[in-house]
Amino acid sequence: MRPTRVLLADDHALVRAGFRTLLETFPGVRVVAEADNGREALRLIRTHQPDIVFMDISMPELNGLEAAARVADEFPSVRVIMLSMHTNEEYVLRALQAGAVGYLLKDADPAELEFALTAVARGDTYLSPPVSRHVIEEYVRRVSEGHTPLETLTPRQREVLQLIAEGHTTREIAQTLGVSVKTAETHRTQLMERLDIHDIAGLVRFAIRTGLISVDE
Numbered sequence: 001m002r003p004t005r006v007l008l009a010d011d012h013a014l015v016r017a018g019f020r021t022l023l024e025t026f027p028g029v030r031v032v033a034e035a036d037n038g039r040e041a042l043r044l045i046r047t048h049q050p051d052i053v054f055m056d057i058s059m060p061e062l063n064g065l066e067a068a069a070r071v072a073d074e075f076p077s078v079r080v081i082m083l084s085m086h087t088n089e090e091y092v093l094r095a096l097q098a099g100a101v102g103y104l105l106k107d108a109d110p111a112e113l114e115f116a117l118t119a120v121a122r123g124d125t126y127l128s129p130p131v132s133r134h135v136i137e138e139y140v141r142r143v144s145e146g147h148t149p150l151e152t153l154t155p156r157q158r159e160v161l162q163l164i165a166e167g168h169t170t171r172e173i174a175q176t177l178g179v180s181v182k183t184a185e186t187h188r189t190q191l192m193e194r195l196d197i198h199d200i201a202g203l204v205r206f207a208i209r210t211g212l213i214s215v216d217e
Helices: 013-023 038-048 064-074 089-097 111-122 132-143 154-163 169-176 181-195 200-209
Strands: 004-009 030-037 052-056 079-084 102-105
Touching: 004 013, 004 038, 004 111, 004 169, 013 111, 030 064, 038 052, 038 064, 052 064, 052 111, 064 079, 064 089, 064 154, 064 169, 064 181, 079 089, 079 111, 102 111, 154 169, 154 181, 169 181, 181 200
Parallel strands: 004 030, 004 052, 052 079, 079 102
Antiparallel strands: none
């Protein structure tokens, strides 16, 4: 039987090592690659064509939620399980909206990791037990009354916002995105106008508040 091919994406090498060690004890599982940010994960997915990606939510350059949305768009056969310490409904719903089919808490035990992997591999969706249905339903009800500010941004604007919040200069952002400095400046201007936030500190606070970047993970 063909092994289940897994890619790990997490910006902490020790976390990846721990997950790899556990996953390779499961029968029929092969870890084919590791990435330390969302941008690298997309490149490695294209190269290695894994079946399942374990994707950390909080990663530099391109976070796991944005990367998961691109995976769903560009590699529809690849199934993403988000990894997170967060149980609040905003993170969970954004993960599902991005196309993830699993949400696993990092403090889960090895048996739950194997259960989640098995469930997703057979086509099911898996959510860690603490991520309760009523929490998701409450958030769905709340956001159905109108889009949250983050949802009004385009994927490129969210990408630029994350890079700004991580402290990258306009020139660095342009290099990362493969665009001109002028185009990067235009993205930043449009982003500020859309959010009605006109200083970098305000953008950083917004990115933290909405979970686009994390200061505690």
